[in-house]
Amino acid sequence: MPETISMALAGNPNAGKTTMFNAITGARQHVGNYPGITVEKKEGYADINGTRFHIVDLPGTYSLTAYTQEEIVARNVLVDDKPDIVVNVLNASAIERNLYLAVQVMEMGIPVALALNMMDEARKHGMTIDVGRLSELLDMPVVETVARTGEGVPELLTQTAAYARKRDGRWTPLTISYGPDLDPVLTRMTDLIEAESFLTSRYPSRWLALKYLESDEEILAVGRSADEAVAASLEEMTAEVSEHCQKTLSTYPEAIIADYRYGFITSLLKQGVLTRSTDHQRIDFSDQLDRVLTHRFFGPLGMFLVLMAVYKLTFTLGEVPMGWVEAFFGWMSDTTSAALPDGLLKSLLVSGVIDGVGGVLSFVPLILLIFLFISFLEDSGYMARIAYMLDRLFRIFGLHGCSVMPFIVSGGIAGGCAVPGVMAARTLRSRREKLATLLTAPFMTCGAKLPVFILLIGVFFPGHQAKALFLITLAGWAAALLVARILRVTIIKGPSTPFVMELPPYRFPTLRGMLIHTWERTWQYIKKAGTVILAISILLWALMTFPGLSDDQQAAFEQKRQDMTAELATVHEDSSRAMILRANLRGLDAERDEARLRGSFAGRMGTALEGIGSLAGFDWRVNIALVGGVAAKEVIVSTLCTAYSLGDAAEESGSLAKRLAGSQDWNPLRASALMLFILLYAPCFVTLVAIKGEAGSWKWALFSLGFNTAFAYFIAVAVYQGGRLVGLG
Known part of the structure; x- marks a missing residue:
């Protein structure tokens, strides 16, 4: 058995700690949550020179004082788990500020090694650090690293292992005179x-x-x-x-x-x-870029162009692979239909599983591309600039600059997730600003909403997909700011707090780091489709299948079908009468399938809501999908796939996009109203639980459920009815 050393990675946000974790562990890592709380826990393993490292990536924090949940978690892991050694990852170009956390860890007495990360950036800033002298003064390993390229990582692990053996679990607290x-x-x-x-x-x-x-x-x-x-x-x-x-x-x-x-x-x-360096005239590369990229006028303009480019590239590059995936699930559906006799099993597999889950998984190529571009923006340092530029705008609406990152993580750049976005709001120290952020972050274009947006945009706005998705994203931001302002002048009044943010230097992301981040997010999406979405799809299929037609209804349809079939046998197969009879048979099958779906448990619920939903352009099928979407937004597409699959005649089979495009009930106005409602209405159940955890009670989670839905309904009705008044519907 190889020797195992437990290591905790600590460091300030933007010091490259997560990049270091990925460089050390590669694919040998897993992500979960700390017991009882929603703070992310990342663990991984690495082997070097016969030594196995068990590595815990602590939440990024500036100190070990209990201001935020991340600080409490980081501290409790150190005192309770007592790792053999802590590797403190420092941004070498901001070594004075980053050493503050290291000093606090040393005061606890835990064995510590310092990784002076981003040394390439420090050298560009004209900084020279004598690591030998620093190691001598602190009596601990100090290693220069560039985590994104792997430079210094093997040496860091070697020295860390040797120092852990030397200390042998002994805690020796640093004593400072105060x-x-x-x-x-x-x-x-x-x-x-x-x-x-x-x-x-x-x-x-x-x-x-x-x-x-x-x-x-x-x-x-x-x-x-x-x-x-x-x-x-x-x-x-x-x-x-x-x-x-x-x-x-x-x-x-x-x-x-x-x-x-x-x-x-x-x-x-x-x-x-x-x-x-004494050359004070030299301006480093990051400063030169920031003169343009964070300029009051050119900065926001550039930000909009960058986001538009992300969407344009996503739809351009993702169109072909998305078609492959759709064709694959179409082949699976046709093959299964041909292999199985008509009945509940065939209906479950085709309409419930393949059409339901396949409708969600068909968007994986586009989701993957968006995650890849987001990883590039994050790892390059540009995402922090977006937060910096938006701070001035946020203060107008009663929010804090630190609210920007929760919005972005939630899907401010399409493809995020509201759950980690809500969790990111815990960095806000003002409870009022935190609540305003918690309640508005779910308005963003999260990855769960993307499939339905991509579906409807592709059908009703062909050739303008990137522009349409960009406008939806802007609508989410606008709604969030508007609602935040309303909340901050009504139920959560209070002064704003100042904003200070450290801007990391620009760096070119490594392909490995980007691929790891992209795969982590995409795999979470795929796992959700294969577990949660599959379970909900099967449940909704059952609700849309049972109790079925009554014996009298079934007999009436069968009698009509027999009469038409008998008449069809008496006429010439190429005659106009034969064509009419075949069309009537298809219509009868569609009528039977729709009657069966309307009479199901889900159909009755959707029909009951039709009086309300019709004002926003929603029919009973859409109502079923929207109710299911409260559990998980991905279910909306899978439910629509199942609803249209069960509710149409077999001869009219095809992808959901084809069905919507050929339907006389659908048009761009109705699609726009539906997309805005989905963008803004109740957060999914997991997000509601996260809001409860961060706000401390169910009161605010239930408020989000009710208020967001009412607000979304008001917007959808206004758009749909307003569009009809001017002749768009």
Whole structure:
């Protein structure tokens, strides 16, 4: 059995930590969630020189103070799982700021190795870092890396393994002086913690005292539940020193601690570790690009052109492979139909499984391409610029610049997912801005909505697919901003908070990194189609199949069919009467199938909603699909495929697109109203659960369910009825 070393990857957002994780683990990784919460957990494995690494990719965070759920998760993994070593991935070109997290990890005492990542960017900035000197001063491995190319990664793993063996699980906390105001009380608190064995089995004593001085809410709660008396004494000491600092220095302990940590970092780097070029006239490549790409006028214009290019390339490159997939599922449907006799099994496989799931999977080529382009924008650093440029606009509508990323992740660039988008809103520290973001992020063009948009655009706006999808995306943004403004001046009033964001340097993404990110997202889509969507498709097929026609209805249709067939046998097969009779037979079959579907459980529900839905142009079939879409938006296409498959005569079979194109009931106006409704109405069930988790109660999730649906209905009715008034419908 090879030796196994447990490693935790830590680092600031945009430091290249995830790229490092992919460079180390490759395809040997899996993604889940931490128990009981919705924070993503990524684990992977790597083997080098006979040593196996079990690697946990911690959430990106700037500190280990309990401000956000990511910070709490990262910290709890370190203190509870006690990895053999932590590799802190730093953006070398911002080494001072990135070392702040490393210092906090070192204060816990865990063995640490530093990966000075993006060294190529640091050199372009005229920076020289003496890694040998830094390693000597900190007594730990320090390795230069460029994760996107793999440079330095083998050396990092080799040194990390050797250092982990040397430390052998021993924790040696770093001790920093915090000045004459805090050091005495810090010593007294540490002595009390050790004397009472207060939480020392889980936390280092001095680190725990620091958390009390920083008024860490989670630590305070844990302390009170463990020993109220000791916790009260520690809180009293904290209150006394806080009052003293306010009176003498007009500040508070947490600010003093941060100042001394940065002072420690500054003194460290001044000891021959960091030198900078004296050529101040040189402007690095990222700065030159930002002069244009984040310009007040040219920046937004360029952003729109980039997004249009993404959609144009997606439809241009994806048209042929999407046709192949559609043809494959068409062949499966025809083959299964020919092989099986008429009956429930044939109906289940053809209409429920193949038409249902195949209708969703046929869009995989386009979904894959969109994910690939999104990965390029993220890995290149341009996505962060989009957030930066949109901050000015967001503040007008009562949102925060940090709301941009949840919107983008949710599908602000078509193809995202509202669940991680909602989870990304936890970085917002203002509860009001967080709630406004949670309630409006589901308006974006998520990957689950894309299949129905691509379907309807392809049928009713041929030749203009990219423009139409771009306009739908803009409609989602416009609706989100409008609703956010309404919410921020009504039920969630409050001041806005300032926005500060670190812009990573531009870099050319690696093909491997892009492919890993693309495949992860596409595989999640495929798995959902093969599991959740399959199950819901079968359920909806059953609801659209049973109870079926009554014996009297079935007998009436059979009698009419027998009469027509008998008459057809008496006339010449090429006569006009024969042609009329064959057409009447097809019409009778269609009438029978529609009557069977209307009489099913789902058909009755759709028919009951037709009085409301008709104002927006929705018929009973669409109503069935929209109700199913509350479970998962992908179900809308699969349900329409099943509904039209069950409701049409066999002779009129064909793809859903062909059926819609040939239907007299459908037109561009009706398709537009339906797309806007799907864009804006109730989030899927999984997103509702995520909203509940982030908002802390079902109240806001249920509000999103009701308000978003009502808002979407109002917009759809306005568009459909307005279009009819001006003669478009």
